[in-house]
Amino acid sequence: MEKLTDKFLWKALKEGDLNAFSVLFESYYPQLHSYGLKISKSNVVTEDTLQDFFLYIYERRENLSDLDTIAPYLFTSYKRFLLKVMKKNEMLKHTDFSNEIFIDIQFTAEEVITNQETAIFKNRNLSLLLNKLPSRQKEAIYLKYYSGLKASEISEVMGINYQSVVNTLHKAIKSLKEEISILKLFS
Amino acid sequence: MIKKKYNNLNDFLEDASFNNWVLQNNATDIHFWEFWIANNLDKKELVDKAKELILGFSFKTDFVNKEKVALEWQKLESKILAQKTIPKRKVRFLRQFSVAASILLLVSIGFYFLNSTSKVTHKTNFGEIINIKLQDGSDVTLNSNSSLSYYKNESRKVWLSGEAFFQVDKKAATNAKFWVLTDDLSVEVYGTSFNVNTKKNKTDVFLEEGSIWLKLKNGADKKMIPGNYISYSADKNKILEDKNIFNPATKTSWKDGSLFFENLSLEVAMDKIEETYGFSIIFKDENCKNILITGAVPATNIDICIKAIEKSVDVAIIRQGDNLIISKK
Numbered sequence: 181m182e183k184l185t186d187k188f189l190w191k192a193l194k195e196g197d198l199n200a201f202s203v204l205f206e207s208y209y210p211q212l213h214s215y216g217l218k219i220s221k222s223n224v225v226t227e228d229t230l231q232d233f234f235l236y237i238y239e240r241r242e243n244l245s246d247l248d249t250i251a252p253y254l255f256t257s258y259k260r261f262l263l264k265v266m267k268k269n270e271m272l273k274h275t276d277f278s279n280e281i282f283i284d285i286q287f288t289a290e291e292v293i294t295n296q297e298t299a300i301f302k303n304r305n306l307s308l309l310l311n312k313l314p315s316r317q318k319e320a321i322y323l324k325y326y327s328g329l330k331a332s333e334i335s336e337v338m339g340i341n342y343q344s345v346v347n348t349l350h351k352a353i354k355s356l357k358e359e360i361s362i363l364k365l366f367s
Numbered sequence: 368m369i370k371k372k373y374n375n376l377n378d379f380l381e382d383a384s385f386n387n388w389v390l391q392n393n394a395t396d397i398h399f400w401e402f403w404i405a406n407n408l409d410k411k412e413l414v415d416k417a418k419e420l421i422l423g424f425s426f427k428t429d430f431v432n433k434e435k436v437a438l439e440w441q442k443l444e445s446k447i448l449a450q451k452t453i454p455k456r457k458v459r460f461l462r463q464f465s466v467a468a469s470i471l472l473l474v475s476i477g478f479y480f481l482n483s484t485s486k487v488t489h490k491t492n493f494g495e496i497i498n499i500k501l502q503d504g505s506d507v508t509l510n511s512n513s514s515l516s517y518y519k520n521e522s523r524k525v526w527l528s529g530e531a532f533f534q535v536d537k538k539a540a541t542n543a544k545f546w547v548l549t550d551d552l553s554v555e556v557y558g559t560s561f562n563v564n565t566k567k568n569k570t571d572v573f574l575e576e577g578s579i580w581l582k583l584k585n586g587a588d589k590k591m592i593p594g595n596y597i598s599y600s601a602d603k604n605k606i607l608e609d610k611n612i613f614n615p616a617t618k619t620s621w622k623d624g625s626l627f628f629e630n631l632s633l634e635v636a637m638d639k640i641e642e643t644y645g646f647s648i649i650f651k652d653e654n655c656k657n658i659l660i661t662g663a664v665p666a667t668n669i670d671i672c673i674k675a676i677e678k679s680v681d682v683a684i685i686r687q688g689d690n691l692i693i694s695k696k
Contacts, residue, residue: 185671206440293426
């Protein structure tokens with residue numbers, strides 16, 4: 181279902197409508213906040229960069245291109261913005277970050293929920309298992325099941341095509357299932 | 368009910384009804400998809416893969432709360448405004464103001480907690496939606512122009528006038544029930560999520576998940592299963608509607624701040640706008656009433672809402688005092 185709201189919010193923002201900007205801010209701040217926290221692992225850095233990021237968007241609103249859906253644009257640009265700041269603050273180990281596209285997300289035992297199939301694990305073990313996955317699989321999982329983005333939106337954020345997103349997610353699910361069946365053999 | 372062809376993975380993944388079947392939370396969709404799959408066995412592999420992808424993983428999302436977001440917005444807004452006017456003074460003034468405001472807030476929160484057996488009432492204005500967390504852990508989203516009351520020592524019994532969406536926490540240990548009382552009926556609940564709307568002299572209940580019993584004012588009992596929608600008026604002593612809802616978003620999307628129209632006539636859609644924002648709707652042109660509208664518009668911002676409707680169905684909407692006047696472009 182096309183969201184009429186997104187298109188108009190964006191247009192209104194480009195015209196400098198603060199009211200529209202506040203609606204946009206309120207709808208995306210919570211998701212971007214936890215995304216930022218996952219990347220930077222610092223509350224202070226996340227909140228400071230989000231302030232600067234939204235201010236930056238508002239200041240250059242006239243130069244923004246038209247958008248139908250806002251989420252992918254915000255996630256992509258915020259990630260880029262945050263990584264730049266982290267690089268400046270030497271929070272990143274690799275100095276050559278320009279070539280690094282994928283970030284390494286870690287899941288905590290508190291935030292994973294076991295379902296029927298994964299009930300064999302304790303939460304802690306499931307999070308450990310998730311964290312062992314390749315970083316791009318983890319980012320796709322995070323964006324899909326935590327942030328609630330659509331596969332098409334994830335493909336924009338991660339800069340890969342739709343089919344690759346679906347394959348990446350499927351691969352992660354499959355490898356977890358394999359681990360589960362191995363575990364069941366031994367239990 | 369089938370609206371389109373399901374040929375590739377994306378067709379399934381982005382389909383609301385298919386998602387409902389996978390998550391087993393709408394009786395109509397569950398029946399439909401069981402039937403569909405039995406008749407389209409060649410698509411079974413795709414269906415299985417899509418199901419796997421939708422189920423995927425579950426997370427307890429821990430997003431920052433509304434108060435925090437509002438605070439961060441105030442910060443940003445003051446920065447934006449400061450740049451527009453004389454920079455330094457404005458910022459200093461706002462800072463002093465915010466200190467005073469937070470002290471006031473702390474004092475009022477203190478008073479709030481002292482009065483623990485008194486009656487608590489939450490009220491919303493037109494165009495305002497709030498989230499309420501009850502003491503027992505249940506979540507209530509209160510729609511515009513509505514009120515919810517309860518006694519501090521008995522928060523599992525609430526009175527509703529207007530519209531609210533409930534996510535009731537199950538009390539497994541005590542098996543304590545949760546009650547919603549309206550002028551027409553009472554809803555008896557264990558653990559579940561559902562929508563109650565008392566606007567327009569009747570009570571509509573839509574059950575999204577779990578199971579609930581309705582005790583109607585006329586003494587009758589009615590059990591509801593997920594997907595059921597029942598509208599009852601005590602005045603008329605009559606069940607006005609009893610059906611299954613295909614797309615739950617049409618009943619509950621307001622709680623996420625948007626009104627969701629699916630092939631509705633503009634007349635019915637504007638009815639919802641009237642209910643939400645408190646404007647009277649005037650159609651200058653009778654023909655406009657029958658235009659069909661599909662899409663989502665915001666529930667808390669009338670300006671953007673008007674613009675979105677104008678653009679999507681090609682009418683002109685003029686705001687005049689408490690009226691919205693609709694005419695052809």
